[in-house]
Amino acid sequence: MARATAAPIAASSGATARRPRSLWQEYLPAVAVFVAAIGLWEAFVFGFNIQFYLLPAPHVIVQTFRDNAAVLLEVGLYTFREALAGYFLGCGLGVMAAMASSRSPMFADLVLPYAIASASVPIIALAPLAIVWFGVAQGSKIAIVTLMTFFPTFIGTLRGLLSVPPQSLELMRSLAAGEGQTFAKLRLPASLPYMFNAFKVGTTLSMIGAVVSEFFGGPERSLGVYISTKAALFRTREAWAAILIACALGLSFYLVVVLVERLVMPWHASTRKT
């Protein structure tokens, strides 16, 4: 009889005791694909003798990047600051709006369809109007990013807050827990995975939103204007180098949020090392 329960114990403690796969092992396939793709790109450009203004070879892009690092970084960080400001505004307002709506399920049912519909509106189309309302400087870009990140956060958080398992709620009820306790000890932690999904999507959305809204007008030293100007002058290697820094910033932003997610929810299935 003891063995019947001992077996699963051994299995589960074995799983935690087993060394998790190292980062190297986990990302080796992805790195291999990356290296292969860059290699193919190089071979393609040289094999078919493609002009660099059409498609520069990777090593040319890297070299251009190195030569213009100071400018690119300045331009990139300018745009990243817009993305960041809009991201925090959008996510913050999204979470707060979701919390407010979740207090009344009837109200939540009322607004959720509209929120979902709004999320599918190409908000970027509002960029020219945002310039009229908030000026050509950072204000209009922050407004667009805020709007773009607001809806996914609002919908995700609201779904999380409303989809708490009924039995978990009954447990709180049986303990005669108050509304506030049920929220703090159950609804909020239960909806964290939903929130972080939205936060992760928001990182890439915010970079896209900031760069693309700069295409409609902005200061010279911003990523969107830089890319569109260089491309118009057929200086494609500079444009590619700028795309590279946009990728690097977006990816780092995403990874930071993933890291925060792991720190906040070490218990969640996505972070389990089994």
Next chain:
Amino acid sequence: MAGLNGPIIDVHDVDKAFGRGAAVTHALERVSLAIQSGEFVSIIGPSGCGKSTLLRIVGDLIEPSGGAIHVKGKTPHQARLDRDYGIVFQTPVLYEWRTVLRNVELPLEVMGRPRAEWQGRAQAMLQLMGLGAFQHHYPWQLSGGMQQRVAIARALVFNPSILLMDEPFGALDELTRERLNLELLNIWSQTSATVLFVTHSISEAVFLSSRVMVMSPRPGRIERTVTIDLPRPRMAHTRATSRFFELVTRVREGLREDPAVAAGRDAVVEDA
């Protein structure tokens, strides 16, 4: 009826209907039962007979359609507010973001008991359930049987006077279930809790209880009560005694027989 010496749980003529009009289902019809303090009472019946509904009405998780219930002389609602109930559900219902220990501490935390009291009580409870070494594990790292033991520790950690158990071992394999039956009796003997236990396992009901109530479905009714006079403490070998088999057979007869026929019989031990 509801005095100090009266029953701790007194259910009188309780009805429960779900839906309305033509689609109405009578889950319970004129169910009455009285449970004395310190008893271990099981309700057994086929699935859909309303036994869980009855338990949930006693625990104030749902409202009855009619009838009266007194728990310690109070309404179930007041009893719930007074934290008289510890509940164990069919699934463990552990919060996955809390470690085992923090899950067991949850009731004390909700009740605002002083923090110093928590750890001591919760840890002692886990020791008692043989889970001392797992207090800092997360629920997913435990087997189903261990998770349900955590749920029992959580239900008992604040010393509730009534323990409501809704098919707590239904999802476990037979060996684990028998083992947990023993552990439950052991831990129960160290408390003064009155237990209302819902199950569809005849041997489990007989092994654990002081009384087994047999329910029939649609509408849910208590057809008979079998008093279990097996001596305590009950051990693994209790299941091998002839008296155990006799009682199992009685409960089984109660479940099989047509209620109308069974009502006229006296072969079964009945006590009102």
